[in-house]
Amino acid sequence: xxxxxxxxxxxxxxxxxxxxxxxxxxxxxxxxxxxxxxxxxxxxx
Numbered sequence: 001x002x003x004x005x006x007x008x009x010x011x012x013x014x015x016x017x018x019x020x021x022x023x024x025x026x027x028x029x030x031x032x033x034x035x036x037x038x039x040x041x042x043x044x045x
Contacts, residue, residue, distance in 0.1 A: 009027045
C-alpha cells in the first residue's frame with residue numbers, strides 16, 4: 001500500500017516521511033506511512 005499524498009484534514013501535500021511517520025506541516029496531522037488515522041474520519045448516516 002502506498003503512502004498518502006495529501007493530508008485528509010487540510011488537503012496540503014505531505015512532505016517526505018521520516019521514520020515511517022508522515023506529518024503535515026500546516027495542521028499537524030500525523031500518520032504512519034501507508035495508513036490513515038481512523039479517529040480523524042467522521043462517518044455520517
